Amino acid sequence: MSGAAGVEGGPRTRTGRRFAGVPYLLLLPGLLWLGVFFVVPMVFLLSQSLQTGTLETGYRLTFHVATYSDALSQFARQFLRSFVYAFLATVLALLIGYPLAYAIALKAGRWKSVLLVMVVAPFFTSFLLRTLAWQTILNSDGLVMRFFRGTHLISLTSALGWTNGNQLLSSPLAVVTGLTYNFLPFMTLPLFASLDRLDPRLLEAAGDLYASPLTAFRRVTLPMSMPGVVGGTLLTFIPAAGDFINSQLLGNPKTAMIGQVIEGYFLRINDYPTAAALSFALMVTILVLVSVYVRRSGTEELV
């Protein structure tokens, strides 16, 4: 039995004399589910985007590619805005999440598990409720608003176009705050996972070799945590780009993101081809961005 361990050098295999179909039998039901309810719908989505007709009279596949150019030129602003907001939220989440993950992984000692639970704790309450809570936190009678008014920060953010007039809510600032907040745990957990694996002796060795703490961080800690950075940024950027909860609940019509448009065109306007074209374009754009990013950062073995 123990001989099996050496077969490939990788994870131990238990096959050998066993029936070779076992892995396929284990995979079949789950992969079938993903095939039928994830891959096939994508084909339907693509096909829908190339059809013409109405929901009442039915659709016919006419390979009407112009739907794409029409939809994308009509909603270029919302499309671009989604990626800008998602990018801002990702950068902010990285700047906030990295010190947090660093403190928990390398400095917390026996408080590690308590702090980890605190990072996950937001998930224990429905995210819609928590996003609504931001309406309470940022509304015009709240403490945050009073602070912004007292320090005249509100005039600064208004001048920059981050807020409109004398309020924090219904503004780009509120939407990005909400997006950053909602996806911060998704950034922090992968960062923690890779920082937690960091051998502290590497940092001691760097110190022994006369590296300043800053150099040690730049040359040892940061490169070693790159898988966490890549994983965390993906887990933040992808859902943030498609999100419309934050822009709907915390924003105004001028902060509308592409998810809002897709949802509206599918469920209220019932213009399926336009909505499908936008949805498919969003998917393709994200896949392209992600594959370029993953290739550039050189960590292809993510999952």
Added chain:
Amino acid sequence: MTATVGQRPPGTRPAPARRRRSPWTVLRENVVWLVAALALVYLLLPNLVVVLFSFNKPNGRFNYTWQRFSLDAWLHPCAAPGMCESLGLSLKIGVVATVVATLLGTMIAFALARYRFRGRTGSNLLIFLPMATPEVVMGSSLLTLFVSLGIPLGRVTILIAHIMFCLSYVVVTVKARIAGLDPRLEQAAADLYANEWQTFRRITLPLVAPGIAAGALLAFSLSFDDYIITNFNASNASITFPMYVWGAAARGTPVQINVIGTAMFVLAVLAVALGQLAGRRRTGVR
């Protein structure tokens, strides 16, 4: 490697000598803690607001500003029309989706972690893709599938969608646990004449169980909390709790939704605390 250790004055990196830390180090350590503390406040403030406002008695239809303390909502949690029905539906869908996704996901995890076979890379990709796809895209593509095939939207379509997006997360969670197992434990079982089934049932499965439990919990919370995908695949007769909250955000937010949010939060914290205690006792006995 160790030759330089003696020349270096103590007090460079981690703990050993605490007295001769440079001011820069002190500042840096505190900066990290300061940012971490602020980050935790940022993360937990909304939870606090949800709890606090479950004791509010708002004047109008919206529960956004603090008026006065009241236990009304806690004493009459189902007074908000339709809310408890939506909660029940969410719990039912959550449980069924969790059971199916955990079962299918665990099987996939074992296949991927324990076997080498043709199509492994493709399978990994298929598992990864749903996690790298925005929810709007998954929700809308399923909608086009169901509408094109004339399948009526409702509980069944919601359930299908939930199992689909929970599956990958279960696979990843369980696979990580299997990969982290010490292979010597199974080898020892085999050395003690356990056959493969006995080894699996008495050694492997108990060791993987925490991973399966974590995957199931993750699946349940994903399912229970999902709004975007659910909204695309639901009908007016199948309103889940997140859909109810979304509707409430436009119509007026009853305090009762905060009661549910608070109750879930407390239950989850208790479950985590019990899990930690159980884990500590188990390791303590050894």
